[in-house]
Structure formats: structure tokens, C-alpha cells
Amino acid sequence: MSVDPNNPIPIYQQITDYIRRSIAAGVYRPGEMIPSLRVLALELTVNPNTVQRAFETLEREGLIHPRKGLGMFVTRHGATSAQSQSRTAVYETFVQGIRAGYDANMTTRRIRGVFEQAARDVATEVRSAK
Amino acid sequence: MSVDPNNPIPIYQQITDYIRRSIAAGVYRPGEMIPSLRVLALELTVNPNTVQRAFETLEREGLIHPRKGLGMFVTRHGATSAQSQSRTAVYETFVQGIRAGYDANMTTRRIRGVFEQAARDVATEVRSAK
DNA sequence: TGCTGTGCACTAGCTTACTAGTGCACTATA
DNA sequence: TATAGTGCACTAGTAAGCTAGTGCACAGCA
CATH class of the missing domain: 1.10.10.10 (Winged helix-like DNA-binding domain superfamily/Winged helix DNA-binding domain)
Incomplete structure (x- = not known):
């Protein structure tokens, strides 16, 4: 590290x-x-x-x-505590992003689309890092 | 405000x-x-x-x-600039959350599940606020 | 031409957060 | 029993960020 x-x-x-x-x-x-x-x-x-x-x-x-x-x-x-904490951290981050989307007048569909793209991008990024 | x-x-x-x-x-x-x-x-x-x-x-x-x-x-x-900027902001937030998930050894499937729950929660929250 | 409302520039103070320095009490081990 | 390795407590300096105060130049309008 x-x-x-x-x-x-x-x-x-x-x-x-x-x-x-x-x-x-x-x-x-x-x-x-x-x-x-x-x-x-x-x-x-x-x-x-x-x-x-x-x-x-x-x-x-x-x-x-x-x-x-x-x-x-x-x-x-x-270990389990850390995992559940990591999960809540991820959850909170997502909530924050979704809220920002709604605040900016984005539709649910559009927000979902943005997430899908982010998921794809990070996935390929992780794969290539291996 | x-x-x-x-x-x-x-x-x-x-x-x-x-x-x-x-x-x-x-x-x-x-x-x-x-x-x-x-x-x-x-x-x-x-x-x-x-x-x-x-x-x-x-x-x-x-x-x-x-x-x-x-x-x-x-x-x-x-207007269009603000919208696209909002979109990138949402995107960046999602990327951050997904990365944190991978770092904590979560599977893609599990990360997706967390997002779905967040989406549901925020949706109902927004609906009830109207 | 004066008045009012605009953004803008400069300074200054303040608070807060972060990092570093240093010494102490405790435990295991040879 | 001495030594080396642990976490911990206390202090202090430093840096950066944020907010406030205040005055100036410009534009419109009566």
C-alpha cells in the first residue's frame, strides 16, 4: 500500500x-x-x-x-462487520448519486443507464488491472 | 432554498x-x-x-x-451544460461506489443488488416527498 | 446627473483539521 | 532482569479553507 x-x-x-x-x-x-x-x-x-x-x-x-x-x-x-460496513458505505454512495440525479431532474431510467455504464467501465478497468 | x-x-x-x-x-x-x-x-x-x-x-x-x-x-x-455536468457528477459517484465495492471483495452481482435497493429506497422517498 | 443596484477585488480573521514530536506504561522473551 | 516491541496520551505547530468586512467601478433609470 x-x-x-x-x-x-x-x-x-x-x-x-x-x-x-x-x-x-x-x-x-x-x-x-x-x-x-x-x-x-x-x-x-x-x-x-x-x-x-x-x-x-x-x-x-x-x-x-x-x-x-x-x-x-x-x-x-x-471480517463480517467490515463487510457489512463496506456494504453500507457503498449503499450510501449510491443513494447520494441517485439523489443528485433526481435533483438534477434526471429520470429513473436515465440514472439507471448511467449506473450501467459506470459498472461496465469499472469492470473492464478491474479486469485489465489483473 | x-x-x-x-x-x-x-x-x-x-x-x-x-x-x-x-x-x-x-x-x-x-x-x-x-x-x-x-x-x-x-x-x-x-x-x-x-x-x-x-x-x-x-x-x-x-x-x-x-x-x-x-x-x-x-x-x-x-442548461445543457448543467445537465451534462450533473450526469458526470452522478457517474463519478457511482464509479466511486463500485470501486469501493470491488476493493472490499464484493461481487459484481452483489454490488448491483445494493444499487437496486438504493434505487428503490430513494424512489419511494422521492415519491412520498411530493 | 444623481441614485440605486449590479459584480468584483482586496484584506483579514478565524476556526478547524491534520500531522508531527515525544515520553510513558505494558508485555513477552532471552 | 534487561531489552525490544507494543499501544497510548499529551502537547503543539502548521497549514489550509472558509467566511466576513469593506470599498470600488460600472450600468440603467428617473
Whole structure:
């Protein structure tokens, strides 16, 4: 993974999203330890505190929990929680897009068409990235 | 219209979006003048400069153009431009959501399902608002 | 020709968010 | 028992973004 300082999305959130996705995708499994503060900070050339902030939100979300002196571990239900959270995030994004469409006086049919095109485009993009 | 100061989206952008949507929806037609800086500022209880900033972006987008001493007028192709811009905005939002889905290891089928549900939810929400 | 309404430019203050620096308490392990 | 690796708490600086204040030049109209 890498972090883009120029991205308007703050670094700590980029890290949060990345770890959450990794847990959802099964890269880090329940009971496993995720990379430590300093390891991540060193790898991303970022202050440990920035990583810490990402950990806080993930802990608040119930995806990871700390074991004193050891590290952060993926929660028992971390994977399923992460998946359902990812799902709601996707859902919210779609709702936002659809609302914007209606606000701009687009028809349901037209909005659907835009989604289909986006789906095709991203699908080919993902396929070619493999 | 009203403006929400607590909304994380900055006020000037809320105003920008509102006017853009209004032009796309045909509330303000090509050749017509849109409400002036001070009128909008007074109505929204906001500093004229904040409205001014909204005007700048709309002018940069080619939706409105100024006539000295008179006001801001909707461009000849303002309506169609606004519509196509709204369309790209919706498209980009969808792309973002779909990408997030793939990143979280969701299948294409599942992503589609989430969209369908969002579409249904927003549709009923819009219908009941009428 | 004065008055009113228009956009525009300049400055300034403020708040908020983000990142960095640093030290401390805890655990496992040799 | 010493050492190295963990998360965590506190402070502080910095940067950027947003909003407000104010005055100026221009156009129409009575």
C-alpha cells in the first residue's frame, strides 16, 4: 500500500479505509495481529500518531481490539462487520448519486443507464488491472 | 432554498450545487438573470462574498456569464451544460461506489443488488416527498 | 446627473483539521 | 532482569479553507 499526501482525503482516513478493506477481503483474519503502529508508520513514511488515529476509528467500529503490549488484533466478528460496513458505505454512495440525479431532474431510467455504464467501465478497468 | 452551516459541505458549495441544479432543471432558463449577490446573501443570511465564490465556479463552468452593472445571466448552452455536468457528477459517484465495492471483495452481482435497493429506497422517498 | 443596484477585488480573521514530536506504561522473551 | 516491541496520551505547530468586512467601478433609470 501507499499513501498520497496530495489526496484531499486525509492520510489517516486513507489508512483506515485500506485496513478496513483488507479485513473485509480476508487479508487479515479474525484473531490475527495487524501490522504495528511503527511498522506501518515506517512503511508509509508517516508519523506513528497518524496511524494511531486510524487504529482508533477501527477500534471504535469494533473491527480490531488492542492487547496491551502486544498489538492490535482483528476482532472475532471483524471480517463480517467490515463487510457489512463496506456494504453500507457503498449503499450510501449510491443513494447520494441517485439523489443528485433526481435533483438534477434526471429520470429513473436515465440514472439507471448511467449506473450501467459506470459498472461496465469499472469492470473492464478491474479486469485489465489483473 | 436554505443553507445549513453545520453541514460539512462548505456553504459556497451548497449554493453552487443548488444553482447548478436549478439551471439543469430549468428554473433559470438561458438568457435569464439569476438572483443577485446581495439578494441571495440576504435571503440566506450569508456574506455576499460567499455567494460571489459560488458565482465564480459557475462562471468557470460556463453556466453563467456576467453583464457589467446588471447581473449574472444563464449562458446560451447553460442548461445543457448543467445537465451534462450533473450526469458526470452522478457517474463519478457511482464509479466511486463500485470501486469501493470491488476493493472490499464484493461481487459484481452483489454490488448491483445494493444499487437496486438504493434505487428503490430513494424512489419511494422521492415519491412520498411530493 | 444623481441614485440605486449590479459584480468584483482586496484584506483579514478565524476556526478547524491534520500531522508531527515525544515520553510513558505494558508485555513477552532471552 | 534487561531489552525490544507494543499501544497510548499529551502537547503543539502548521497549514489550509472558509467566511466576513469593506470599498470600488460600472450600468440603467428617473
